[in-house]
Structure formats: structure tokens, C-alpha cells
Amino acid sequence: MRIFSGIQPTGRKHLGNYIGAILQYVEGQDRGDPAIYCIVDLHATTVGYDPAELRRRSQETAALLVAAGLDPERCVLFRQGDVPEHTELSWLLSSVTPLGALNRMHQFRDKSVAQRELVSAGLLFYPVLMAADVLAYRAHEVPVGEDQREHIELMRDVAETFNKRFGETLVVPEGNIPKVGARVRDLQEPERKMSTTGGTPKGTVYVDEDPASIVKKFKSAQTDSGNEIVRREDKPGIANLIEILAIVRGTTPEEIEREYSGPQRYGDFKTTVGEEVAASLAPVRERYAELQGDTATIEDILAAGAQKAQALAAPVVADVREAMGVGPALRRSVGGAA
Numbered sequence: 001m002r003i004f005s006g007i008q009p010t011g012r013k014h015l016g017n018y019i020g021a022i023l024q025y026v027e028g029q030d031r032g033d034p035a036i037y038c039i040v041d042l043h044a045t046t047v048g049y050d051p052a053e054l055r056r057r058s059q060e061t062a063a064l065l066v067a068a069g070l071d072p073e074r075c076v077l078f079r080q081g082d083v084p085e086h087t088e089l090s091w092l093l094s095s096v097t098p099l100g101a102l103n104r105m106h107q108f109r110d111k112s113v114a115q116r117e118l119v120s121a122g123l124l125f126y127p128v129l130m131a132a133d134v135l136a137y138r139a140h141e142v143p144v145g146e147d148q149r150e151h152i153e154l155m156r157d158v159a160e161t162f163n164k165r166f167g168e169t170l171v172v173p174e175g176n177i178p179k180v181g182a183r184v185r186d187l188q189e190p191e192r193k194m195s196t197t198g199g200t201p202k203g204t205v206y207v208d209e210d211p212a213s214i215v216k217k218f219k220s221a222q223t224d225s226g227n228e229i230v231r232r233e234d235k236p237g238i239a240n241l242i243e244i245l246a247i248v249r250g251t252t253p254e255e256i257e258r259e260y261s262g263p264q265r266y267g268d269f270k271t272t273v274g275e276e277v278a279a280s281l282a283p284v285r286e287r288y289a290e291l292q293g294d295t296a297t298i299e300d301i302l303a304a305g306a307q308k309a310q311a312l313a314a315p316v317v318a319d320v321r322e323a324m325g326v327g328p329a330l331r332r333s334v335g336g337a338a
Contacts, residue, residue, distance in 0.1 A: 003032035004139035004173075006040040006080065006130070007065070009058040010049070011196035015205040015277065016145075016184035018068070018284075019247050022207075024143035024178060026069040035075040036137050036309065037065065039302075042080045042087065042129060046122035059298045064207060066301065067287035076312070078305030080133065085313035090125070090132035092320050096161040097128050097154075106150055131155035136313040138171040146182040147193070149175060166323040170316075181247045187221040190236035208285050211278035218274025219267070229260035229269055238266070245273045248280045 005028075007021055028035040041058045058079055070077055080086055102108065102124050130151050134142055135158070142152060152175035159170040184194045188203030196204065203221075205214055223237040231239040231253060246253045260269065291298065322330050 001031065001033055001141060002137055002139045002171075003028045003035040003141045003143065004038070004134050004137050005036075005143045006038040006043070006133050007061060008044055009039050009041055009054065009061040010044050011057075012206045012208065013061070013064055014184075014194050014196055014199075014207065015244070016194035018207050018281070019181040019184050019244070020145040020178065021143065022065065022068045023181075023247070024176070025065065025075075028141075028143060029069075029071060029074045032075065032141075034308075034312075036139065036312070037070065037075055037077050038080050038133060038309070039065075039078070040080045040130075040133065043126060046120055046126050059295050059302075060292060062298050062302055063291040063294075064284075064288050066298075067291055068207075068284050072301045072305060076305050076308045077301060078309045079302045082302065082306035083136075083309045083313060085136050085310060085317045086129065086132050089136050089313075089317050089320060090129040092317075092324060092326065093132055093135070093158055093162065094125070094128055095324075096165060097131070097158050101154060101157070102127060105154070107147075127151050127154050128158070131158045134173050135159055135170050136316050137309075138316055139173050140171060141176050142173050143176045143178075146177055149177065162320075162323075166320075169319050169323045180243050180253060184244065185236060185240040187217055187237075187240075190222060190240050205277065207281055208288055209281075211282060211285075214278040214281070215271065215274035218270050218277065221270050223266050223270070227263040227266065229264050230257055238269075241270065241273045245276060248273075248276050 005021065005025060007017070007025075013022070025035070025037050039058050039061050041054060044054055044057075062077065062079070065077060066072070105127055108124055108126065131154060134155055142155075144152060152173070156172050159172045162170055163172075186192045186194050186199045186203035187205065188200040192199065194204055202217055205217055218241075221237060221241065223241075224235055226235070226238075228235075229238060229242065231242055242253045242256050246256050249256075318330065321327050
């Protein structure tokens with residue numbers, strides 16, 4: 001089974017990114033054949049950005065993924081812009097992608113409203129490139145957060161439409177959205193998800209943050225005035241902390257609720273969660289500090305990953321071109337091989 005997922009190189013990575021995506025990537029290394037992970041720098045160009053910062057952030061994101069446990073020998077780790085098959089396939093897939101579906105995408109509507117100057121065509125076309133990212137590898141599983149469900153549905157529709165029109169060529173992927181931790185919430189405003197751009201400074205915990213600062217943020221996390229450690233709709237703050245602690249301990253939210261049954265002091269619970277999160281992130285933070293400045297090593301990793309990725313994607317794009325009648329027909333031997 002092939003696994004594919006991409007991560008944006010924009011902004012510092014926070015606890016939501018770590019729980020909702022990065023931990024899934026590390027786990028997927030042992031299941032994927034192969035597990036393919038992409039730093040989607042092309043996606044980052046659809047909104048305003050600084051070119052030098054984009055390159056630096058791409059390298060830093062790669063360093064963080066390696067620090068968190070990705071092994072370039074056990075997975076394919078590369079930068080999207082280094083594999084031109086992504087952009088070619090996105091154009092080819094545009095012929096089976098309805099414009100109306102792109103206009104209805106929630107992320108396009110939200111981001112276009114937020115844009116003060118240029119609303120780019122790239123922002124509208126973003127989901128097609130995302131579909132190409134996955135379909136280029138005939139991936140079966142796509143680890144994503146809850147907010148990417150709409151994109152998974154679109155890429156499935158694109159693959160199915162292509163196969164009906166041009167013949168069975170593409171794999172229709174399945175999204176893998178974690179049951180726990182798919183939407184880590186802001187510690188100060190638990191009605192919203194944790195976010196680098198849309199969250200509160202005190203409610204966003206960064207993977208590379210100082211341990212003392214992490215504990216301080218959890219101590220000041222917003223909860224209600226009760227004393228029950230339970231997940232309920234009227235307790236989004238406590239429910240968020242329960243799920244975070246369950247992920248950190250490698251257990252279930254139900255087990256956390258059982259352990260903390262009966263009246264509890266919320267202050268003590270918040271401190272416990274903060275200390276255990278800080279301890280779990282400490283090795284990642286230390287390894288990231290070592291790798292962050294070693295751009296030569298990171299670039300070597302990305303270049304080797306791009307070669308592996310291109311070897312996987314090129315035959316798929318060739319099959320798509322052949323099915324669509326684009327370019328010369330593939331030459332095949334008597335035995336049928338290309």
C-alpha cells in the first residue's frame with residue numbers, strides 16, 4: 001500500500017500539525033510501500049510570500065520532519081517543486097475537474113476573502129494540484145487532518161471521472177483522518193482549531209518551543225469552572241486537553257477519563273498535560289536544533305528523495321498522457337512492455 005501526504009512549509013509547526021500530521025507520517029513509514037511525504041512549496045506560492053523565506057521554510061520543515069522521526073531510508077521525503085510531474089499532471093487533470101467544484105471549496109472562499117490584493121488563479125486551482133500530488137503516485141492512503149476532508153473528496157471524484165472517461169489509469173485514494181487529535185484546538189479559544197495564522201499567541205504551542213513556555217501556555221489554557229475531566233460539547237477546553245494527553249501517552253481518551261474520574265483540580269490537570277507535552281517534544285526540539293542549520297545535509301536528503309519520487313511519478317504521468325492521447329504514442333515491445 002502506498003501512502004502519500006504533503007505538508008505546507010509556511011510558518012512554524014505547532015502542536016496541531018505535530019499530532020494531526022507528523023505523528024501519522026512517522027507511523028506510516030512502517031506501513032507504506034513506500035510512504036511518500038512531500039513539502040508542498042508550490043502550494044505555498046498561491047498566496048503572498050517572500051521567495052527567500054519560502055526556500056528557508058522548506059528546508060526547516062524538512063529538518064523538523066527528520067527530527068520528529070522520519071527516516072529518509074524508510075520513506076520518500078522530497079520537495080514538491082523538485083518533481084515537475086506534479087505540475088504537468090495537475091494541468092492534465094484540469095480537463096476532468098469541474099470549475100463549479102473548485103468555486104465551492106471552503107478553503108478557496110476563506111482564503112480569497114482574506115486576500116487584500118491579488119486573489120490568484122493558483123488559489124482556485126490549488127485542489128487540482130493537490131489531487132495531482134496524490135494521484136501521481138497511485139497512493140492508496142492519504143493521512144490528513146479533518147480540515148482536508150473536502151480536498152480528499154475532490155481528488156477521489158477527479159480520479160473516478162478520469163477513469164470513466166479514459167480507462168482505468170488512476171488509483172482512487174482514501175483519506176486517513178485520525179479519530180483522536182484530528183483537530184487540536186487553540187488553548188485560549190477552544191472553539192477554534194490551533195493555527196499559526198488564525199490562532200491566539202498564547203493558545204498556539206509550537207513544536208520547537210521552549211519547554212517552560214509550553215508548560216506556561218497549558219497552565220493558562222481556558223477551561224470552564226467545573227471539576228470533571230470528561231469530553232462533552234460544553235467542555236471544549238477540557239476535551240482538547242484530554243485528547244492531547246491521550247496522544248502524548250499513547251493511550252485513549254477513555255483511559256484518561258477513567259484515570260481522572262471524580263472531582264479534579266483543573267489547574268493540576270493543565271500542569272500535567274503541559275509538562276508531558278513539553279517532555280514528549282524535547283527530543284524533537286533538540287534534534288531539530290542540530291539539523292536546522294545544516295542546510296547541505298537537508299538539501300542532500302531532499303535531492304535524493306526527489307529522484308525516488310520522480311522514478312515513481314514519471315510512469316504514472318506517462319500512462320495518463322497515453323490514455324489522453326497527449327504526445328506521441330508509447331512504444332511497446334512485442335511482449336507488451338514499454
